[in-house]
Amino acid sequence: MHRRMIAPGALAAASVLLAIPASAASYSPGTPGIGDPYYPSYGNGGYDVSHYDLRLQYQPKTDELQGTATLLARTTQDLSRFDLDFLLDVSEVRVNGAKASFATSGEHELVVTPKTPLAKGTQITVVVRYSGVPSAKSAYGFTSWHRTPDGGVAANEPEAAWWWFPSNDHPTDKATYDVSVAVPDGTQALSNGTLQSTASKLGWTRYNWRQNKPQATYLATLALGRFDITTGTSDGGVPVINAYSKDLGDTDGAARASVERTGEIVDWLSGYFGPYPFSTAGGYVPNTTTGYALETQTRIYYSPKQFANGSNTSVVVHELAHQWYGDYVSLKGWKDIWINEGFARYAQWLWSEHEGEGTAQELADYVYASHPADDAFWTVKPGDPGPDEQFGDAVYNRGALAIQALRNEIGDDAFFAILKGWPKEHAYGNASVADFQKYAEQVSGKPLSALFDTWLFQPEKPAAPSVRAMVKTGTAVAQPKSWKKIEATNEVHGH
Numbered sequence: 242m243h244r245r246m247i248a249p250g251a252l253a254a255a256s257v258l259l260a261i262p263a264s265a266a267s268y269s270p271g272t273p274g275i276g277d278p279y280y281p282s283y284g285n286g287g288y289d290v291s292h293y294d295l296r297l298q299y300q301p302k303t304d305e306l307q308g309t310a311t312l313l314a315r316t317t318q319d320l321s322r323f324d325l326d327f328l329l330d331v332s333e334v335r336v337n338g339a340k341a342s343f344a345t346s347g348e349h350e351l352v353v354t355p356k357t358p359l360a361k362g363t364q365i366t367v368v369v370r371y372s373g374v375p376s377a378k379s380a381y382g383f384t385s386w387h388r389t390p391d392g393g394v395a396a397n398e399p400e401a402a403w404w405w406f407p408s409n410d411h412p413t414d415k416a417t418y419d420v421s422v423a424v425p426d427g428t429q430a431l432s433n434g435t436l437q438s439t440a441s442k443l444g445w446t447r448y449n450w451r452q453n454k455p456q457a458t459y460l461a462t463l464a465l466g467r468f469d470i471t472t473g474t475s476d477g478g479v480p481v482i483n484a485y486s487k488d489l490g491d492t493d494g495a496a497r498a499s500v501e502r503t504g505e506i507v508d509w510l511s512g513y514f515g516p517y518p519f520s521t522a523g524g525y526v527p528n529t530t531t532g533y534a535l536e537t538q539t540r541i542y543y544s545p546k547q548f549a550n551g552s553n554t555s556v557v558v559h560e561l562a563h564q565w566y567g568d569y570v571s572l573k574g575w576k577d578i579w580i581n582e583g584f585a586r587y588a589q590w591l592w593s594e595h596e597g598e599g600t601a602q603e604l605a606d607y608v609y610a611s612h613p614a615d616d617a618f619w620t621v622k623p624g625d626p627g628p629d630e631q632f633g634d635a636v637y638n639r640g641a642l643a644i645q646a647l648r649n650e651i652g653d654d655a656f657f658a659i660l661k662g663w664p665k666e667h668a669y670g671n672a673s674v675a676d677f678q679k680y681a682e683q684v685s686g687k688p689l690s691a692l693f694d695t696w697l698f699q700p701e702k703p704a705a706p707s708v709r710a711m712v713k714t715g716t717a718v719a720q721p722k723s724w725k726k727i728e729a730t731n732e733v734h735g736h
Contacts, residue, residue: 268321268358273350275411279575279628280399282347284411285324288365290314292416295406298423298445299430299465301392304374310406312367319361322354326400326458327407328380329373336367348380349403375404387529390488392428392466394527396535396542399575399631402458412571413671415455423447424465431464431484433539435520452538454519455669457571462537464525475504479517482540484525495548496526499557506554506561506592513591514565515661518668524560534730536563536585547730555589555726562588565664573673578631579623579697580677583640584660589727590641599721605645608638610718614702624674624697634731643696646703650692651685659684 271287274280294311306329326349334343336355344352351369359365375386375393385397386404395405402408422430423445434452441447452461468484475481481504485496500523507522524541526548534556535542541560547553566588567581590601599607612618621635623643630636648656659681666672666680678693695703 268319270321271318271323273324273346273352275409275413277411277574279631280411282350283326283400284414285326285409287318287320287323288314288316288409290409290414290416292418293406293408293461294419294421296421297405297463299392299428301425301428301465304376304388304393305372306375306393306405307372308370308406310367310369310371312369312407314365314367314409316359316361316363316365320355320359322352325351325353325367325369325407326403326410327351327369327371328378328403329371329375329405331369331371331407333370334368337365351407369407371407378404387527387531389466389486389528391486391528392424392464394465394529394542395461395463396537398459398535400459402461405463406461408458410458412457412459412575413573415457415571415669415671417454418450418452418456418461420450420452420461420463421447422450422463422465427467428465429468429470429484431462431468431525431540433461433537435480436482454538456538456568460536460538460568462535462540462542464527464540464542466527468525468527471501473504475508475522477504477508477511477517479504479507480521481507482521482523484523486526486528486545488528489526489545492526492545492548495550495552496543496545498552499548499554500524500526500543502554502557503561506558507564509592509595510558510561510565510588513588513657513660514562515664518565518569518664522561522564524557534560536560536567536581538564538568550729553726553729555592555723556730558588558592559585559730569664569669570667571671573671573676575628575631576625577673578626578636579640579643579674580672582632582636583623583644586637586641586727587644589723589730590645593721593723593727596723598723598726601645601648603719603721604724604727605642607718607721607724608642609705612702616702619702620700622698622700624693637731639696643693646692646696647681647689650689651681651687655685 274282275284290312292313297308299306334341334353339356342354346352376388385401387394395401402410420432424430426446430448432450437449437451439448467487470484473481483500507517519539521539524543526543531544532546547556562585566584590604593599618635621630623636623640626636682689
């Protein structure tokens with residue numbers, strides 16, 4: 242559940258062609274795009290990052306951020322230069338200890354030329370010193386930095402890193418993180434993973450966070466402000482860290498009544514998806530004006546608007562389900578978004594069943610009956626929706642319909658074995674829709690290409706008789722009690 246802006250694909254498509262052919266020189270530039278057709282300029286070629294060490298200082302009064310980012314990486318080609326995705330002002334870059342030349346290019350590229358070329362397979366250390374006011378920066382007409390009354394927040398999909406650290410910004414290049422942030426006493430800094438330590442000196446407090454499991458760049462988050470922080474441990478032994486801005490006003494109670502159930506919901510989801518895959522769980526609710534939530538790894542971002550009408554455990558279920566489907570196993574390309582959003586929405590349907598507010602089948606029947614054959618809802622293909630519909634309603638609800646269709650086709654035993662086995666199969670890695678189909682066929686022992694094609698790739702309403710228990714077109718179906726709660730979470734991915 243996310244806010245999506247206009248994709249820059251067409252503007253940057255030509256830039257991926259700039260690399261010098263290998264035949265022209267033994268060393269060539271890495272491409273200024275990793276090759277994702279939805280976002281051709283996102284990510285970069287020529288290297289793979291294993292760890293980000295970010296040492297930052299932030300002044301909430303001015304929104305000024307200063308930082309030194311150290312990237313540990315390995316080259317994947319003979320490299321003469323390479324790009325980083327970044328927007329702030331850079332004062333120095335070093336590669337393997339030596340000063341490197343650098344320049345900006347396009348909307349968000351930092352082009353780095355090391356003093357000496359880098360051979361394929363070389364371990365490299367890249368240090369970038371930088372500063373700037375994140376809220377003053379934009380790319381492609383939007384910003385992913387949210388200024389708050391007492392600080393700022395970095396949280397967005399598919400891009401957020403550019404506003405606070407240089408990166409290889411694509412989900413296929415996952416890495417571990419150390420995030421160390423100094424803020425004036427009285428202000429707090431939140432990030433992913435575990436708080437390793439804090440230290441105060443001369444009016445500043447430094448918070449040291451560690452994410453020890455691979456994490457996609459868009460799942461890295463930074464929140465700076467005045468928070469009330471709660472801690473606990475779930476019955477299943479998962480440490481939980483939640484935080485709430487101190488100026489949430491009337492939404493404070495509803496936010497806490499929802500997010501404080503994180504431990505309970507993590508344990509419940511573990512019954513379906515397997516053991517929780519990270520060192521901590523939790524979420525934070527800053528005083529922002531956005532309308533979306535985001536599955537930032539281990540520390541979920543929630544907008545206060547999620548709780549404007551009262552408690553909302555459904556959105557907490559959705560974002561926590563992403564910790565397995567989206568974070569633990571990340572997509573190979575942005576076209577594979579169904580694996581993230583379809584399963585997170587289906588988790589909401591299972592929660593509805595758990596709460597006695599409508600079974601998954603009843604919700605599937607209602608969604609199917611609510612969209613006539615000529616509804617544009619059916620023209621979106623969840624298995625490859627295109628960047629403009631990547632976070633559209635059909636990816637969520639038609640995507641969940643496809644999952645219920647799979648369940649009906651293969652039976653509950655195989656279906657729930659797949660739900661639990663899939664995250665383990667691609668633990669801390671990346672996978673595609675095609676990978677999921679192959680796995681489902683392996684576990685169920687059934688050919689599923691026709692079912693996947695019908696529900697994920699055909700731009701038309703599937704015929705109801707093709708799936709057991711699906712209602713016929715035009716049949717009146719009672720609205721499940723949970724539907725309005727689930728439908729309310731649709732708003733969080735509006736443009």
